[in-house]
Amino acid sequence: MAERTSRADIPSPVAPPDASVEGTDAGAVGDRPDSAVVRDALGVGIAVGLSGFAFGVTSAGSGLTVLQTCALSLLVFTGASQFALVGALAGGGNPFTAAAGAFFLGVRNAFYGLRLSQLLALPRAVRPFAAHWVIDETTAVSLAQRGRRGARIGFTVTGLSLYVLWNLTTLLGAVGAEAIGDTDAWGLDAAGPAVFLALLAPMVRTARERAVAAVAVLLGLGLLPVLPAGVPVLVAGLAVPIVLYGAGLRAQRTTRGNDR
Template sequence: MRGDDGGKPDAAVVRDALGVGGAVGLSGIAFGVTSAGSGLTLLQTCALSLLVFTGASQFALVGALAAGGNPFTAAAGAFFLGVRNAFYGLRLSQVLALPRAVRPLAAQWVIDETAAVALAQPARRSVRIGFTVTGLSLYVLWNLTTLLGAVGAQAAGDTDAWGLDAAGPAVFLALLAPMLKTATERAAAGGAVVLGLGLLPALPAGVPVLAAALAAPAALWAEGRRRGAAERGHGTGTTDGDARGEDR
């Protein structure tokens, strides 16, 4: 079925949304393993996935706690990583145009994946289908795999001995890498890595993550300077060419 507003066929939108929800939802196993290996209880681990439901923030929180970080510092790092979802929400509220009563519930599903699928759609009907199917499938699968990962980690015993503590960061990097499409984005990511690793021996656990966020404005500033120089150079070349034309 195709929407009256000229959007994609519903089946195609559902297929794409389920593909994203299924692929990303399976990584909840890595979070469950990482969280249980960090010392959180099964209930705490599952509560994080149910209530927080943003993978990067969850990994940042349990990673900082596992390294011995202060709970407030760990929560601050997770909060700053999750702030981006508020910006997604500003855009999604316009294209979804949901009733007021539904918006608080929909806000729980405003994450990278739902925003990506929804904003890729050409019409409101397909935007709503993409957002809903991605959010529902990912939320259900993420929480189920979180439970499975946490239970499995408890059964396995010492996750450090199995090397499972590296599963969370590995999955997060695998999800992040394809999103770095421009030179500025790659520079920001590289700068964050350098800052985080460089400050790791000198600062308490969790603080290097916050400091690494400074790489983003630094990369944007450098890009602005580069574009400004290019525009000035272009303007100078045009002026010189005009001057030569007038001399002739």
């Protein structure tokens, strides 16, 4: 008599690997083609890298030499912090205050690094060099990919293209600013803030983010006449806890109202 086959003996079909799971390696189902990742990464790197020209002009206009300007881009390489530093210096701010504001803006990259270290899983020997490229753009491109291979390609191409182009256009902007003399007469002193706002605007999507931006603007502009240059930028950072505290209060009121 033939032995009966139970349901447990029938092998279940193996589900395809989920490419969205963190750490998925190359070849995962649904992973984007390498050419598509490279194209998007180059687009971001070139678009943002060209704004290094504005930084070079702004930095030279604030009194920094070409060598100092290029050193900032080579060694710091975080656009928002660089613009904050030279902007505070241009406004007559204390160098230590300007550096503090730039430092606090750059702290966010440390949190990016915590996320990317798990996603990219780079060899230990490479991590110190890769850390220099952990910025807004490389993080955004890496996190947009579906697998580890795509994330690594996106991070590398974005970082390399942006680093090379940013430093090249920084040099061109600084040399050009020295050649034309007074940048204020040409209105180039507004180039830095304009580029900074252009980079920031697409990131403000939700109502809470818009509230943070609005409170930060009110704090910064309101305190500008009474505080030393550079300090209002630091105080504007309080917009985040202020908005979060207000959101918490509204959530508590809503909960109490539903309980009644």
